[in-house]
Amino acid sequence: MNLKERYKLLLLVLFFLVAYYVPWSNETVRQAGLEAFMMLREYARQHVITCLIPAFFIAGAIAVFVSQASVLKYFGAQANKFLSYSVASVSGVILAVCSCTVLPLFAGIYSRGAGIGPATAFLYSGPAINVLAIVFTARVLGWELGLARAIGAVAFAAIIGLLMHYIFRKEDEQRKAGEMHLPEEEGGRSLAQEGLYMLVLVLILIFAAFANPGQNAAFIWRAIFEAKWYATGILLVILGFMLKAWFQRQELREWVDSTWGFMKQIFPLLFAGVLFAGFFLGRPEHPALIPEHFIADLVGGNSLQANVFAALASALMYFATLTEVPILQGLLGSGMGQGPALTMLLAGPALSLPNLIVVGSVMGWKKTGTYATLVVILSTMVGMFYGAVFA
Numbered sequence: 240m241n242l243k244e245r246y247k248l249l250l251l252v253l254f255f256l257v258a259y260y261v262p263w264s265n266e267t268v269r270q271a272g273l274e275a276f277m278m279l280r281e282y283a284r285q286h287v288i289t290c291l292i293p294a295f296f297i298a299g300a301i302a303v304f305v306s307q308a309s310v311l312k313y314f315g316a317q318a319n320k321f322l323s324y325s326v327a328s329v330s331g332v333i334l335a336v337c338s339c340t341v342l343p344l345f346a347g348i349y350s351r352g353a354g355i356g357p358a359t360a361f362l363y364s365g366p367a368i369n370v371l372a373i374v375f376t377a378r379v380l381g382w383e384l385g386l387a388r389a390i391g392a393v394a395f396a397a398i399i400g401l402l403m404h405y406i407f408r409k410e411d412e413q414r415k416a417g418e419m420h421l422p423e424e425e426g427g428r429s430l431a432q433e434g435l436y437m438l439v440l441v442l443i444l445i446f447a448a449f450a451n452p453g454q455n456a457a458f459i460w461r462a463i464f465e466a467k468w469y470a471t472g473i474l475l476v477i478l479g480f481m482l483k484a485w486f487q488r489q490e491l492r493e494w495v496d497s498t499w500g501f502m503k504q505i506f507p508l509l510f511a512g513v514l515f516a517g518f519f520l521g522r523p524e525h526p527a528l529i530p531e532h533f534i535a536d537l538v539g540g541n542s543l544q545a546n547v548f549a550a551l552a553s554a555l556m557y558f559a560t561l562t563e564v565p566i567l568q569g570l571l572g573s574g575m576g577q578g579p580a581l582t583m584l585l586a587g588p589a590l591s592l593p594n595l596i597v598v599g600s601v602m603g604w605k606k607t608g609t610y611a612t613l614v615v616i617l618s619t620m621v622g623m624f625y626g627a628v629f630a
């Protein structure tokens with residue numbers, strides 16, 4: 240029996256053990272099981288069509304149409320460090336995606352040879368530096384937390400990327416050696432055409448995934464939300480003309496095949512992670528196996544334990560875009576400290592259990608564990624400092 244078949248057997252055994260031993264007759268366990276599938280249902284409705292599907296097609300386009308030489312030029316081991324980390328660290332300003340939507344994009348650039356440093360800086364930046372979420376944070380939770388979140392998120396992306404590059408520099412050196420023999424790839428389209436094509440794909444993702452900012456948000460955010468489907472429709476028509484005029488049928492088949500490859504790799508792990516998180520933590524204001532008040536009791540004050548727990552809890556919980564703000568508003572009202580609140584704002588949007596499971600399958604568990612540990616440690620340190628200043 241080969242390794243792949245053993246893996247399938249292990250999954251079957253685990254499924255059998257869960258069905259056999261979990262005490263489903265217990266009311267709390269039944270509620271947790273229902274909550275797991277309710278979270279999966281909510282996730283499928285809110286994120287799969289509008290966020291993940293466009294992101295998968297962008298990842299497939301990166302893998303097929305974007306020159307590997309171009310990726311290595313800007314994100315590879317030999318790339319200009321200032322340029323690569325600057326672009327990767329502020330990418331979230333443009334993308335405004337959640338921790339799960341960024342996964343196909345990260346897988347796309349990493350599979351094309353991007354260095355571990357710029358790739359993880361992009362992985363953190365994508366969901367963490369969301370302009371609307373930062374503005375919403377400042378408006379609801381106070382300008383101090385909003386400003387601290389903005390500064391911390393940009394700085395974290397660069398710092399985490401640089402630390403990952405230093406820790407795994409030997410791997411980047413190996414990639415650097417391989418780049419010496421990489422030929423410049425040629426395509427049938429101009430650079431301007433490639434750029435416009437990718438821009439349209441990214442704009443489709445941005446508009447389709449644009450979350451409802453609420454009635455109290457600024458006029459510009461509400462106007463964008465109200466016009467999102469009109470803009471998405473126009474962009475889809477433009478994309479159709481581009482595909483008809485600029486691409487050959489075989490290229491489009493390769494694009495679809497590449498997109499399907501990313502879907503097969505990521506979707507099963509992502510949905511499993513959502514079920515797991517829903518079973519233990521549940522949705523906001525919906526009880527699961529671990530009661531919400533238990534979490535609220537552990538993040539009061541500004542102690543080391545409170546900040547560490549806030550970082551670890553937010554690394555496992557899944558925060559949909561903007562939902563972290565009302566969640567923290569409720570926790571702050573229940574006695575949560577300012578320090579742990581910032582800790583969760585810096586760690587929560589960038590990490591989640593589904594996110595970590597998929598990242599582990601892309602770049603390996605050693606690198607994923609290091610990445611998550613860096614996010615938790617930095618978030619805890621900054622949260623404690625902030626809490627001491629604004630206690």
